[in-house]
Amino acid sequence: MINLNELCCFLVKAKQSTYASGDESIKIKEEDGSTTLVFEDDNFKYHDNYFGGEPYGGREVVFYQGAPVYMMVYYGFVAEEAGDINSVYSVLQKALSLPPKDHPYRGPLELVDGDYRYSNEYRGEVNNFSGQERIEYNGKTIYEARYIGGLVDQVR
DSSP, rough: OOHHHHHHHHHHHHHHHHHHGGSEEEEEEEEEEOEEEEEETTTTEEEEEOSSSSSEEEEEEEEEEEEEEEEEEEEEEEGGOOOOOHHHHHHHHHHTSSSTTTTTTTTOOOEETEEEEEEEEEEEEEEEEEEEEEEEEHHHHOOOOOOOOEEOOOOO
């Protein structure tokens, strides 16, 4: 069984080093039109593979010593009335750079950035969880995403 504390620490590093880091991360454009972000540290390897644009969807997989141990799937969109999509995704990147150390699924419970407010509600622990994140602009929801995940392939 994977050490959950080590997994959470790795997830924080991986998330801060990929999408949340902006253009600094390693991006692989796949033949199917998706993009994969990759991060490796010691015995861990992280793949974040997504489609989109707007809306978007994807999955994260963590491998430990070459075997899959964790995955999360997600789907999100910006509302048509949001206006500047780049500003919305800029707030999302800031939020995703601050994953909670004990629940590193997406961003923090709350982040306020000017007139934007990011919020994240989740249930469960890293072995089995689900949640939803939102971004509001002046109190109106303009972005939503849902996610679900947990450990995989632990019985051997």
